[in-house]
Amino acid sequence: MDADQKQPQTGRFRLLKKTEAGHGKHQPEPEQSDIAGLACRQVAMRLLAAVVERKTSLDGLTDNDHGHPQYRALAPRDRALVRAILGTALRNRGVVSAALKRFLDRPLPENARALLHLLHISAAQIVWLDVPDHAAIYLAVEAAKQDPRLKRFAGLVNAVLRRFAKQAERIRTDNQPLDNCPPWFGTLLTQAYGQEKAGAILRIQAQEPPLDLTVRSEPEIWAQKLGGHVLPNGTVRLAELSAPLTELPGFAEGEWWVQDVAASLPARLMGQIAGQRVADLCAAPGGKTAQLALAGAKVTAVDLSASRLQRLVLNMARLHLSVETWAGDMRKWQPEQLFDAVLLDAPCSSTGTIRRHPDILWTKDEADVQKLAGVQADLLDHAVRLVRPGGTVVFSNCSLSRQEGEELIRAFVDRHANVQLLPVQAADGGTAGPGHADHAGRLCAHDTG
Incomplete structure (x- = not known):
């Protein structure tokens, strides 16, 4: 629920060079630890490899308590810089890839993936971040020299990044949005929303x-x-x-919590719930739980992960809100009494959050969308059993796929004759704005007995 801190500006770099400008005086080769900013670039390169090669979550890699050990070894300011570099490199991965094809005389060797990662994180700094060109190029060349796999490519790194610096403005502006995402996602967007809206979505996702x-x-x-x-x-x-x-x-006083505006909409669809018994399913880390409790509901928060549920409990303590909890598979949960309302914010492909989590485009694919749509349908079948006749179920996720949204709901209503689909009006939740998309819908369960 509490998001990572926003990335600061990169500030100044203390650059140590072999030759003092204007003097020709040879200086000793610096040790790795003596080169300011180099460790950040080395860590960023490794974490980018983990995301695109091993499909590892960027949030997990940059978790301050349990993330990658080399990331956790950095000072807080350096961690913020790594997050800024990685976020920018992933948001603009397609654009950088297209530029690299133009700048390289021939494709890189198949086993030169580390070189590609170094070029991507360096190009991101040159083209989009407030990093001086000479600093980004110098540090990239030093990173290549100190990596046995890349030492022979140091000259190429220097030449290619100088071309990025020279053509930075063209690279920023002269590209098509649909070229800046994996083909599977471009197809998903255009089939669901048309090419114009798909382009608008991708232009927004490229912005922090x-x-x-x-x-x-x-x-x-x-x-x-x-x-x-x-x-x-x-x-x-x-x-x-x-x-x-x-x-x-x-x-510290619990006066607010971090929550994307779109993520706040599903709880608002509950309407007046003061005094009602409400189950929040798949609840952690607890943003929606807090909304429901603040609105006066008697909330039971349910989550499969005991550790994530413990984080929810800590968040509720900071916010001075009281809720009950249950840890485990909600499909096996049998509460003593049915609820007046249920909120199911189901696990999904998260493609509606690519602006904040750009790694999603490179860690998931169409097979994940199909698999997760099946999981959501199963969870929704069980969620409706937890609500009393006449009660309300709000279903939501943060996917842009209609397979996880409209198509899933239509099939669900066809399977359940005792459920009525209720309309969502514009006045029900306010304006979400760009940056985070939620599918959300209300269902009313009727007593057919």
């Missing part, structure tokens, strides 16, 4: 997202305190952070 907060009360006051503005549904949006997230006013 803002930070959204759900506040307990008085959003205008908190927007002023935190330097943000209020969206139509009451979410406070911050364009940038003035301090680490946990040091901002109101965090």
Whole structure:
């Protein structure tokens, strides 16, 4: 529920060169630890390899407590820089790949994947980040020299990145959105929304997202305190952070929590739930749980993962909210009493969150979409059994695939004669805005007995 801190500007680099400019005086070759910023680039290169080769979650790799050990060994400011580099490289991976094809005389050897990762993270800095060209190129060449696999490519790294620097403006502007994603995802988008809307989605995903907060009360006051503005549904949006997230006013007191505006919509669809018994399924880390509890519902939060549920409990303690919990497979859960309402925010392909989680495009594919649609259908079949006759089920996920949305719901309603599909009106949840998409729908369970 509490997102990583926003990436800061990269600041200055202390560059150590062999020859002092203008003097021709030879300087000793620096040790790796003496080159400011080099460790960040080396870690970024390794983590990019883990994402695109081993399909590892970027959130997991950059977790401050359980992430990659070399990432955790970095200072907090350096960690932020690594996240900025990786986020930018992944958001613009297709554009960089296309430029590399133009800049290379021949394809790189099949076993030169590490070189490709180095070029991608370096090009991202040159073209999109506030890193001086000479700094990005120098550090990339040093990274190549210190890697036995890449030492022989140091000259190529220098030449290719100089071409990126020379053509940075063209690379930023002269590209088609559908070229900046894997073919499977481009096909999914165009089939679902048409080429024009697909292009608009991809243009937005290439931009770094803002930070959204759900506040307990008085959003205008908190927007002023935190330097943000209020969206139509009451979410406070911050364009940038003035301090680490946990040091901002109101965090320790539990006055707000991090939650994308679209992610706040499903709980709002519950309507007036004060005093009602509500089950929040697949609840961790607890953003929607907090909304339901703050609205006065008697909430039971359910999650398959005991550790994630413990994180939810800690979040509720900070927010001074009381909820019950149950850890385990919700399909095996048999509560003593049926609920007035159930919220199922189902596990999905997460393609609606690619702006905040750009690694998703490179760690998942169409087979994952199909598999997860089946999981969601199964979970929804069980969720409706937990609600009393006349009660409400809100189903949501953060996928852009109609297979995980409209098609899934139509098939579900066809299977359940005792369920009615309720319309969602624009006034029910406010405006989500670009950056995070949720499929959300309301179902009403009727007593057919």
